[in-house]
Amino acid sequence: MYTLYHQDGTRSGAALLVLEEGGLEYDLRHVDITSGEHRSESFLAVNPRGLIPTLVTDSSEVVSETAAIMMYLADRHRLAELAPLPDEAGRGALHDWLFYHVGEVQEAGKRQAYANRYSTDPADIPRIRAKAKEALLGRWRVVDRHLAANGPYHLGSRFSLVDLYLSITAAWLQTGDERAGSPDPESSLKSLPAVKRCYDLVAARPKCAPVLEAHLEGLRKILSDSLPE
Numbered sequence: 001m002y003t004l005y006h007q008d009g010t011r012s013g014a015a016l017l018v019l020e021e022g023g024l025e026y027d028l029r030h031v032d033i034t035s036g037e038h039r040s041e042s043f044l045a046v047n048p049r050g051l052i053p054t055l056v057t058d059s060s061e062v063v064s065e066t067a068a069i070m071m072y073l074a075d076r077h078r079l080a081e082l083a084p085l086p087d088e089a090g091r092g093a094l095h096d097w098l099f100y101h102v103g104e105v106q107e108a109g110k111r112q113a114y115a116n117r118y119s120t121d122p123a124d125i126p127r128i129r130a131k132a133k134e135a136l137l138g139r140w141r142v143v144d145r146h147l148a149a150n151g152p153y154h155l156g157s158r159f160s161l162v163d164l165y166l167s168i169t170a171a172w173l174q175t176g177d178e179r180a181g182s183p184d185p186e187s188s189l190k191s192l193p194a195v196k197r198c199y200d201l202v203a204a205r206p207k208c209a210p211v212l213e214a215h216l217e218g219l220r221k222i223l224s225d226s227l228p229e
């Protein structure tokens with residue numbers, strides 16, 4: 001039995017999708033980052049990094065990087081439907097795209113969302129945000145071009161956990177589409193058709209659909225509250 005410290009609307013949804021798709025048993029503990037619960041003494045005692053997701057295993061091992069949780073679960077439970085085994089074709093591409101999403105796409109997304117963390121001068125925030133947004137769109141376009149040429153999934157016709165990761169981060173673009181009079185149609189899912197196709201394929205999976213619905217709801221709520229400083 002696993003324990004996942006989680007909030008709907010955050011990237012911990014990607015870990016949740018692997019637990020669901022893998023048919024694994026877990027207990028969910030809600031952590032509200034908008035009210036700063038991730039910095040509470042009780043949560044820091046579990047994960048001193050103060051970040052979600054955080055997974056605690058049956059042997060009390062703590063794994064907290066999202067991609068590490070996803071790979072750990074897939075490998076430990078031999079979830080071949082989610083990840084090619086280490087000696088199988090596609091394993092290199094799996095690592096490559098997962099790391100690209102975490103280190104490049106998500107990095108720019110977090111920089112845009114938390115622009116205030118990148119300067120001591122609040123006057124810099126709009127410029128930091130604009131640059132992060134430019135990087136984010138550029139990186140999503142790289143993913144879109146790859147999926148258009150080689151898709152519908154990151155590994156071609158083979159679905160994998162990277163597609164689950166995409167569905168969680170692409171939801172940011174999806175909520176952009178939904179916001180009435182979205183000021184920037186360019187940064188919406190509609191401008192990335194191959195990403196949208198991959199997102200729709202994941203959203204159509206019976207075990208993923210409810211998680212993604214809750215994720216979108218959670219995201220709308222986080223956007224209407226405010227992110228932690």
Ligand SMILES: N[C@@H](CCC(=O)N[C@@H](CS)C(=O)NCC(=O)O)C(=O)O
Pocket residue numbers: 010011012033038050051052053064065066067102110228
């Ligand atoms: N590198 C970590 C980053 C985790 C992360 O930034 N989680 C966010 C939620 S999506 C969080 O806990 N944010 C709280 C904060 O940054 O204060 C990962 O990929 O799992």
